[in-house]
Amino acid sequence: MTWGVILNNHRKQTRRRIKTLEGTLEMADFKPLGHKCRIASRHGKSMICTFDTDKEAEVLRLMRKPVRVTGEAQINPRSHRTEEIHIREIEPIDKPLVSAEEFFATKSISELAKIQGVKPLENPSVLIGGWPADEDVDEFLESTYKARSASTI
Numbered sequence: 001m002t003w004g005v006i007l008n009n010h011r012k013q014t015r016r017r018i019k020t021l022e023g024t025l026e027m028a029d030f031k032p033l034g035h036k037c038r039i040a041s042r043h044g045k046s047m048i049c050t051f052d053t054d055k056e057a058e059v060l061r062l063m064r065k066p067v068r069v070t071g072e073a074q075i076n077p078r079s080h081r082t083e084e085i086h087i088r089e090i091e092p093i094d095k096p097l098v099s100a101e102e103f104f105a106t107k108s109i110s111e112l113a114k115i116q117g118v119k120p121l122e123n124p125s126v127l128i129g130g131w132p133a134d135e136d137v138d139e140f141l142e143s144t145y146k147a148r149s150a151s152t153i
Contacts, residue, residue, distance in 0.1 A: 004038055004130075011038070015074075015075040015077060016072050016073065016074055016075065017072070017073055017075060018070065018071070018072060018073070018088075019070070019073035019082060019085055020068060020069070021039055021041060021049075021070075022041065022066070022067070022068045022069075022071045022093060023039040023040045023041035023042055023046075023047070023066070023067065023070070024039065024040045024043060024064065024065065024067070025037060025038075025039055025059065025062050025063055025064065025065060025067045026038045026039065026040050026046065026064070027063075027108040028059050028060065029065060030056060030060075032149055033054065034050070035050060035051045035053065035055070035056065035059075036048055036050050037048065037049050037050075037051065037059055037087075037132060039069060041145075045100070047082065047084070048084050048085075049069060049071065049084065049085045049086070049087050050084060050085075050086045050087065051087040051090075052087075055087055055090060056069055058090050059068065059087075059090065062090060064090055065092055066084045066092065066093045066094070066095050067091065067093060068091050068092075068093045069085060069087045069089065069093055070087075070088055070089045071085045071086045071087040071089070072085065072086045072088065073085045073086075073133060074086075074096065077087075080120050095139075
């Protein structure tokens with residue numbers, strides 16, 4: 001038996017699965033033999049993605065914007081980490097209401113309401129309804145309070 005056969009028997013295959021990633025599309029490379037882009041996730045890590053020529057216009061249009069990509073991910077068999085995603089779908093997403101830096105900044109309720117465009121309720125009657133007719137509110141509240149009291153430490 002040769003060493004090549006022994007090594008091949010112990011080598012694990014790269015796994016593939018469908019994965020979705022959200023982040024900012026930072027850069028793209030449109031080389032004829034390898035379309036690639038980099039997406040910085042909201043968690044601060046960047047992921048290299050590949051895409052086909054039919055996605056060129058979408059990738060170019062979404063440069064430096066928040067996106068959601070879904071595609072076939074290559075998973076490293078040893079580390080179980082995603083190494084690359086081949087994009088099947090790419091779509092723009094709304095920016096978060098606050099940035100990571102602003103999340104930890106101390107703001108008053110009034111400041112938060114202003115940032116988010118929340119205004120005082122002028123007509124409480126707009127809150128009437130909204131509960132499914134086939135659901136009993138009292139049963140729901142009873143089960144909620146039972147669940148809360150059972151989970152207290």
